Amino acid sequence: MKIVIPVMDFGRAGGERVLSNLANELIDKGHDVTFVKPNNGSKPYYPTNAKIKLSKFLVNGNKLTRYITNLYNLVIECRLVKADVVIANYFITAYVAFLMPKKVLKLYYVQANEIKLNRRWMFKILALITYILPLKKIVNSESILPKYTPNIIGVVPAGIDIQKYRSDTLPKEFKGESKFKIGLIGRQEKHKGTKEIISILHLLPEDVKSHLGVNIAVYLPENEKSLLWDYKFYKIDSEDDLRGFYKECDLILAIGLIENGAFHYPCAEAMATKRLVISNYSPLVNTNSKLAIDNFDSDIILEKLIEALSFSSEDIHKEVEDNFKMTLPYAWSTVAEKFDGLIHRNIK
Incomplete structure (x- = not known):
């Protein structure tokens, strides 16, 4: 045809x-x-x-x-x-x-x-x-x-290419031997919410921040750099770079200001890479994950961040394995x- x-x-x-x-x-x-x-x-x-x-x-x-x-x-x-x-x-x-x-x-x-x-x-x-x-x-x-x-x-x-993104390593437990890394795919479009997400990260308690690092890929607003205490920027030139970025993170914030429930590549790819994910998009919103949210709400996102940081290694393992299974139909x-x-x- x-x-x-x-x-x-x-x-x-x-x-x-x-x-x-x-x-x-x-x-x-x-x-x-x-x-x-x-x-x-x-x-x-x-x-x-x-x-x-x-x-x-x-x-x-x-x-x-x-x-x-x-x-x-x-x-x-x-x-x-x-x-x-x-x-x-x-x-x-x-x-x-x-x-x-x-x-x-x-x-x-x-x-x-x-x-x-x-x-x-x-x-x-x-x-x-x-x-x-x-x-x-x-x-x-x-x-x-x-x-x-x-x-x-x-x-x-x-x-998504499930096998390409699949990872054998799991996220670290918070307050482990090395810093827990929060990841974000930054975008210049306002509806992607990059500035708002960085502002939420800035609100985390200082004693929590001391054990956290932030990984940002693609785009980082110049005016928001001062709100980040410890960050690394990743330039993405290929899908291999993107896959590598996810693997450098323990938790991905795949959140936007509009189109709640729509398919979202960072959400799906992070789930396939077996990272913890907080998102108002699918596939995560179609699961029973404690980290799924209905819409962009600063207070709820901050609560979910704190909750994710309280996960034990057993909680992390169950969360990421359950999420990975939900990516298979994609x-x-x-x-x-x-x-x-x-x-x-x-x-x-």
């Missing part, structure tokens, strides 16, 4: 990561997968075995003209693939999918509620419209869109099987 996936760019975000891995898995299942993107010079950050076709990219003219023209060129190039299935995963490419021929199965893999993510009111409206377009929607979490959203055909979480092979099944059940 021929599948086309329109993208605006190849970046380092979780959405691009999901598409690259999904494409590889669908190819392994016998599908012919092609990415179509504007010819703006970017190359895939995440390895993909899919074909890549480039649409014409206009660089001159005003911003609106360029945007419309480049989107039109993307539609034309996607139609030339003569695909059986189109998969969009972003509100802009959802319009590309909508403009494909009627005979094409039009799938919108929704990985974030972009009404919440976009600040500009025009983009919020454009994102809202895509959720009511006659596209068959696959969501990565039951809670990501309102239940009354039309044409939701299934729930397929993003996948293996890429399982995720791709679900996605492939939805394609076959909905193809004309």
Whole structure:
């Protein structure tokens, strides 16, 4: 079956990561997968075995003209693939999918509620419209869109490489021989809550801080450095770097300000690496973990931190092993099987 996936760019975000891995898995299942993107010079950050076709990219003219023209060129190039299935995963490419021929199965893999993510009111409206377009929607979490959203055909979480992240070492017990390390994937986007999380860490009692270190990867706000008493910054250039970062931590704070319950890569990867995790995201919120929280609440997060630091070695072992088992359904092979099944059940 021929599948086309329109993208605006190849970046380092979780959405691009999901598409690259999904494409590889669908190819392994016998599908012919092609990415179509504007010819703006970017190359895939995440390895993909899919074909890549480039649409014409206009660089001159005003911003609106360029945007419309480049989107039109993307539609034309996607139609030339003569695909059986189109998969969009972003509100802009959802319009590309909508403009494909009627005979094409039009799938919108929704990985974030972009009404919440976009600040500009025009983009919020454009994102809202895509959720009511006659596209068959696959969501990565039951809670990501309102239940009354039309044409939701299934729930397929993003996948992780279980064996790559699995660790044989377990977190240390607090107040052991070496410092207990709290980890955080910092992000510049405000809704990721990096500044707020650092502020919560700053509130920990001084006698507790003396036994703690903080590991921060990807992004550390300059103005918040003074709130950290003992930290190490990790630059992440590859998935191997990311895996190594998790293993340097005993507990990961995988917390954000919005989209409670949605799939969250740091949460899932930390669980697969057998780290303690505090999170308001899945997979953790789908477990019976004492460290799962409903939403971002500074007081509750501080309480959960103190609780986690009181865990005995037996508590830690049970927590991380139970969490690891909950990541098994997120293996890429399982995720791709679900996605492939939805394609076959909905193809004309």
